[in-house]
Amino acid sequence: MNQLQNQSSQLETWIILGATSSMARALARQLSMRGASLLLCGRDFDDLRSTAADCMARGAHDAQACAFDARDTNSFAAIIDRALTQEGMINCAVFVGSMPSQDAIDADPNLIHGTIQDNYTGPATFLQMLAPELEARGGGTIVGVGSVAGDRGRIGNYVYGSAKAGFATYLSGLRNRLTRAGGHVVTVKPGFVDTAMTWDVEGMFLVAAPEKVASDILNAVKKQKNVIYTPFFWRYIMLIIRNIPEFIFKKMSI
């Protein structure tokens, strides 16, 4: 059984951006159990090293911590170079993101730049650099984590939402491009997930465990889904929210 598992996934490398997120940790663990190689990328090196050790104990073929800062594009090339030393398919899952409160942004509008870099332009630049390599190898999957917040601008967090919307549009274009070369892009729109980002956020409901999001992602990768909501019912919640006429929506605060 183990041997079979390893054989089928021996040639699978995953770059994980924002690997300190608990959603990313859950995904890395599930990938480890099928023997994948992992490049765990982020800013907190000590923490990444702990996750790398954990992944090795859980069966990863290889797991390394890599320095990555979404706001410093100079940090990107080294990661891609490292991935290229691995044989087989290269895949990438993007969990990077930040969500300053709307109040904080109102007080200091300059926070918008960082929010957009963390959620959109940083990862998009990285993926833009990586795309030719996937094309060259004729395959590979990109998982981009956006948010239901990107489906419609709301008073509570429209800067974060707009960054996620930009990223989602980018992913849709990238999917269009990579499909031609045998690659695939999955856009992931989580609802509320029980992570560090949301621990103190009030008014959350139907909160999902990070492990649930991770298994939904792997399922979507396997089935080559394009856009998933996780947990699935958010698709219907957002369908309703997207269809509220603007003249009503603009007076609502949800």
Place this chain on the structure above:
Amino acid sequence: MSWKTLETTGWGRAHTATGDVARPERATQLKRLLAAAMMPAFGMRRSYGDAPLNSAGPSLDMTRLDRVLSFDSTTGVVHVEAGLPIGDLGRMFAAKGWIPPVMPGTGFATIGGCIANDVHGKNHHVVGSFGQHVIEITLIQGDKSRKITLKSAPNLFKATVGGLGQTGVIASAKLQLAPCKGDLMVLTERRIDGLDDFFDAFDDSRSDYTVGWIDATAKGANLGRGVLEESEITSGINPGSGKPKSVPFNAPAWALSAPVVRIFNELYFRRVPASGRTSVKPITDPFFPLDTIHNWNRLYGKAGFNQFQCVVPLDATKCLRIMLERISASGLASPLAVLKKMGPGRGGYMSFPMEGYTLAVDFPNRSGAAYLIRDLTDLAKDAGGRIYFAKDGVAQAKQVEGMYPDQTAWQKAVAKADPDGALETDLVRRLELRSPPHTVTPATGGNV
């Protein structure tokens, strides 16, 4: 680091506490939080009563610090963060030929919780308690992080193992895993017709893992009847586990009423053929039989339940008989009742185990249950035994006074480690565990 106001409960759900909770996901966040202010930590809150609760201040949820930090496949020494569930550790390493030498009846218990309650398993008579296999503990006290071993800091180490989290927050620990033959268990079950037969069966058992299920509703000639489970680790083809099931909502009160429990227990007893039976299971199944049904605590309904667990010396068999008589007469027992013979192994000053018989029984949180548990607590104490704090929610301070012979040594180490009492939990306060005994000061001489 952010805070959330939460209402927390132990596994029995009969006690609650409301307070601010932080849940660090990284070691650096944990350090930063504790440098700012010390507070008690909890794991998966699989303790039944109020051991993991703090209604007087903030607390720390350790469950996101759950990684394996290193593993040496030649020595079997593993370094893990304190929030890792022990069942995960078991599942991860059994296929590689290593197993945690001690596992409690639930795989959800975290390593921190296993240390702080110095938990025991069905093999206690063979390998002792969990703390005896802990090589090193990384303990955080304010802005200090210390690595302690039994050798380097014997008092602090023995006050931490089984120490209910009163010496500091356990960030990580190095454990010695035991080599194991495979990832399967051969389980043999056999009916036991009464209490004396149980004592004999324990004496005769040569198994590494031995535990008895008791029908706590049985009376008269059947008193103490049950099923003896003996198991051994082996290798072979894994038959696979079933998918976990879950209890989706609180059950109504009749679900565990006396007649239902009596019928259930009768069926459970008869389930094992009179001639006994043997089966092969994945390794975690016999260790964690209840874990296959998630949230089974909801079966007790909204009011929750309490567990009574005591250990009494080997010669206190009469005391056990009286306990079982009172339990069956009360009509309050649930199907969950366990009897086991313990060895002397214990790792800390306040560790529960001692050589003798341990009896554990669940009681729905109904009128009369607390009285019964207190009554049983007195019986245990009078017999020279003690109760298990991991299970307790209703005992009174004066009842447990003097139960733990090394309590004074523990109190000394704790007073040094946490002079301000920042680590006190609801249980520690209720049982006044950190206060000196209430002895009447002898009237010698005048005031000093």
